[in-house]
Amino acid sequence: MKNLIEKIKTILSWIISKEGSDGEAHIIACMLLMSISSILVNVELGLFFTISVAVAKEVGDMALGDTWKNSVHDLICDGIGIGFGALIYLFHYLKM
Secondary structure (H helix, E strand, O other), rough: HHHHHHHHHHHHHHHHHHHHHHHHHHHHHHHHHHHHHHHHHHHHHHHHHHHHHHHHHHHHHHHOOOOOOOHHHHHHHHHHHHHHHHHHHHHHOOOO
16 A cells, blocks of 8 residues: 555646646646545546536636646646546555
């Protein structure tokens, strides 16, 4: 278990170093939304809620003049955060 946590930390550090602070914010926000909403309600609603929030944020950004390229980049970071949030839920569910 400790080895797995260290691997996740290493992967997250590498991703954040490549994505910068904006990507880091998207990853962390979606990771928290996914893990907390999945633990409090259920994983299906947590996934739906997190994806809805991520897409709504990008639609809002585009309405305010952001480029499609930036939105795709942000959605990729959101997907990474959702994946890590699902892992956190899985660890909580399995009581690892």
